[in-house]
Amino acid sequence: MQYLFLLYANEGGWQQLTEAQxxxxxxxYTAYTQxxxxxxxxxxxxxxxxIAAATTVHVADGxxxxxxxxxxxxxxxxGGYYLVDVPDLDAALAWAARCPGASHGTIEVRPVxxxxxx
Amino acid sequence: xxxGNGDGRARDAAEAVARQSYGKLVAFLAARTRDVAAxxxxxxxxxxxxxxxxxxxxCPQNPEAWLMTVARRRLIDGARHVRVHExxxxxxxxxxxxxxxxxxxxxxxxxxxxxxxACAHPAxxxxxxxxxxxxxxxxxxxxxxxxxxxxxxxxxxxxLVRAKQKIREAGIPFRIPEREELPARTDSVLDAIYAAFAxxxxxxxxxDAARRDLAEEALxxxxxxxxxxxxxxxxxxxxxxxxxAESRRRARRDASGEFVPLDAQxxxxxxxxxxxxxxxxxxxxxxxxxxxxxxxEAAVQSAHVARCRSGQADxxxxxxxxxxxxxxxxxxxxxxxxALAIGETLGTEAALxxxxxxxxxxxxxxxxxxxxxxxxxxxxxxxxxxEAYELAIGLERDDAIRRFLQQRQAAL
Numbered sequence: 174m175q176y177l178f179l180l181y182a183n184e185g186g187w188q189q190l191t192e193a194q195x196x197x198x199x200x201x202y203t204a205y206t207q208x209x210x211x212x213x214x215x216x217x218x219x220x221x222x223x224i225a226a227a228t229t230v231h232v233a234d235g236x237x238x239x240x241x242x243x244x245x246x247x248x249x250x251x252g253g254y255y256l257v258d259v260p261d262l263d264a265a266l267a268w269a270a271r272c273p274g275a276s277h278g279t280i281e282v283r284p285v286x287x288x289x290x291x
Numbered sequence: 292x293x294x295g296n297g298d299g300r301a302r303d304a305a306e307a308v309a310r311q312s313y314g315k316l317v318a319f320l321a322a323r324t325r326d327v328a329a330x331x332x333x334x335x336x337x338x339x340x341x342x343x344x345x346x347x348x349x350c351p352q353n354p355e356a357w358l359m360t361v362a363r364r365r366l367i368d369g370a371r372h373v374r375v376h377e378x379x380x381x382x383x384x385x386x387x388x389x390x391x392x393x394x395x396x397x398x399x400x401x402x403x404x405x406x407x408x409a410c411a412h413p414a415x416x417x418x419x420x421x422x423x424x425x426x427x428x429x430x431x432x433x434x435x436x437x438x439x440x441x442x443x444x445x446x447x448x449x450x451l452v453r454a455k456q457k458i459r460e461a462g463i464p465f466r467i468p469e470r471e472e473l474p475a476r477t478d479s480v481l482d483a484i485y486a487a488f489a490x491x492x493x494x495x496x497x498x499d500a501a502r503r504d505l506a507e508e509a510l511x512x513x514x515x516x517x518x519x520x521x522x523x524x525x526x527x528x529x530x531x532x533x534x535x536a537e538s539r540r541r542a543r544r545d546a547s548g549e550f551v552p553l554d555a556q557x558x559x560x561x562x563x564x565x566x567x568x569x570x571x572x573x574x575x576x577x578x579x580x581x582x583x584x585x586x587x588e589a590a591v592q593s594a595h596v597a598r599c600r601s602g603q604a605d606x607x608x609x610x611x612x613x614x615x616x617x618x619x620x621x622x623x624x625x626x627x628x629x630a631l632a633i634g635e636t637l638g639t640e641a642a643l644x645x646x647x648x649x650x651x652x653x654x655x656x657x658x659x660x661x662x663x664x665x666x667x668x669x670x671x672x673x674x675x676x677x678e679a680y681e682l683a684i685g686l687e688r689d690d691a692i693r694r695f696l697q698q699r700q701a702a703l
Contacts, residue, residue, distance in 0.1 A: 174462045261464035262414060284461050 175216060175258050175285035176265040181249040182278025184223050201273040209257060209268065216256040224250050249278055256285070301345035305338055308354045314428035314515075316359055318402035320366060322465045325409075327427050327455045329369060330362070337362040359399060403428060404519040405465040407512075410454075411479040412463045419450045420483035421490070426451055428515075429508050439490050439505040474581075477520060481529045481585060484512045488533050510537060517572070527576035528586030531569040535592035538565035550695040558599060566596055587616045591628075606635040623647050627662050639670045657686040661696060673703050 190198065202220075209215035224243040231238045243250065255272065259265050262282070269280045313334070320330035337358045351357040410423045422440060425431045437447035457463065468476040491506030510533050517530040542560035545551050573593055576586050591612050598604040613629035616622075626647045634642030643666050653659045664679035680700035687693045 176462075260462075261466075262412075262462045263464050263466070263468070265462070266414075 174261065174265075174287070175256060176262075176269075177283045177285055178255040178257065178265075178269050178272060178274075179251055179281040179283065180253045180255075180272065180274035180278060181247075181281065182252050182274060183248060184250050184252065186277060198273065198277075205272055206255075208271070209255065214257045214259050214264075214268065216258050218253070218255040220253040221251060223252075252278070298346045301342060301350060304345060304350045304354055305341050308358060309338065309430055312355045312358070313430040314403045314406060315399060315401055316355070316362060317427050317430075318406035318465065319359065319399055320362055322402050322405065325459045325463065325465065327458055328452070329366060331427065333362040333365040333369060334358070336365045355399065401519075402465060403515060405467055407480050407516065407519075408467060408476055409458055409463050409465050411476070411483045412458075413476075413479065414461055414463055415454055415457060416450075417479075417482075419454045420479065421486040422447060422451060423454050424483055424512060425487055425505070425508055427455075428512065431508065435504075473523075474525075477523050477525060478583075480516060481525055484509055484516060485529060485533075485585070487512065488536075492536060506537065506540075509533065522579065524576040524579040524581045525583040525585050527572045527579075528583060528589050531572040531576065531589035532585050532592060534565045534569035534572070535589060535596065538562040538569065544691065548691055550689075550691040552695075553595060554599065556599070569593070582615070584616065584619055587612055587619070591616075604635065606632055610636055623650075623653050624656075624658070627653075627659055630666070631662055634666055634669070639666055642666050643670065655686060657683050657692075660686065664696075664699070668699070668703055676700075677703055 187195070187198075206215065206218060209218075227241075227243040229240045229242065229244050231240075253274070257265065257268055259268065262284070265282050265284075269275060269282050272280055274280055316334055317327060317330045320333060321327045324330075340361050341354070341358060345351070406428060407424060410427060411420045415423065422436045425436050426433065433448035433451055434444045436451075437444040440447065442450075467473075488506055488509035491504070491509055513530045513533045516526045520526040538561050539553075539556060541562075542556040542558070543551060545557075551557075569589065570593060573586065573589050576589075591609060594605060594609050594612065609632045610629065613625060613632055617625045617629055626645070630642045630645040630647075633645045643663075646663060646666065647653060649659060660679045660683035664676045664683055667673075667676035667679055677700060680696055680703075684693055684696045684700065687696060
């Protein structure tokens, strides 16, 4: 099954880190990504730019409304994702717990809707 | 007449299989697809078919295998007809694989433990784990479960449906957890079984059939867990605890239905076989060397039994057990019982000092006020004791206990 890990964390926290701490943080993510690849479970992953770069679009009555900012203003923001392919929820939760984001934020684990791919 | 007997026999046979094998059949049918609801539907059709066919053709040699064959055929037919669900072909393949894995005539593997672990998975809302187990392992319907848990049948049915969807859609595995996770995951299985038992236990008069039955069903689950996890000390501890409580069920009421506190109970009304079984289990659990909440609570029960039997109380040992329990659980309920035990060793003043303050939750908890009232009465603070009894009486649901508290209040 495929699971999407949505990484939520307070963006402000990252900006307060020293350069050395940021490098250490990045290295932890790199190591984690490598571990997922080595295990053959990584489908995709990306880090997102801060919500200051976000724009929302909604179409109503044929007119699109474009707004500056994220969809929802929350204490923790979506900062990136991993898409993994593992046998079951337990395996997914075990991988999510190893993600550095689980320690400085929260990870939502969502099963991907199954599609006909066979 | 003969037809009637056949009907009766078929129904008895079907009920016996339902009781013994329901969970086994659900676990087997749903293990690969994780679709508990589909397995239950197929199984209920199989039971309906049995009630139609067995009176005419006689009960099959192996009713369990007969039901499984019919249920799995229904399951495959069902999966074929589902077009909207895109993974139907996957389901079909999984069902076919799981059926091929078992040669005809051999015993069906018992996957109930894996089913229990799925029901008590941390991804399932803690409040619905006990109802879910009662339904999928024992086949209780939502209405019976709702009445035992003081919930509306509609709301309970919805929560059960949602939980089953979660198992399927989130991919919760039917698997016994790895060694390092096993203790924590076992705890959540045991906690759910205990919750089911506690719900059943709150009707001490045994007048509410749904609740009384629930305690019996919970005892069945506790037995199952202890049987399937023979090396987990806490599984044995929980079964011991449930047996100690059950052994005194009849003694909790006198002939006229009045509440009888432990010390005044007629020991001849205790179920000695259950107590002996509990003592043996507790010894086995202790020998395994991993202490836990249920073993400690069972040990307290064992001390109470020994006191009532011999007249010799070992209150310091009881206080020590509650100390350990409190260190482990930080439960305010444990703190109340600990304070009462301290009353027997260090005296009433120490007991009152050990009693926790009434926070929002404890303030609504009848045994808290009953304990406070009893201690205040003993210390001579009559007015305060009367007030505490008043609060306890106002919070009690059970008529007989209310009367008992009123008598204590009047005797001040």
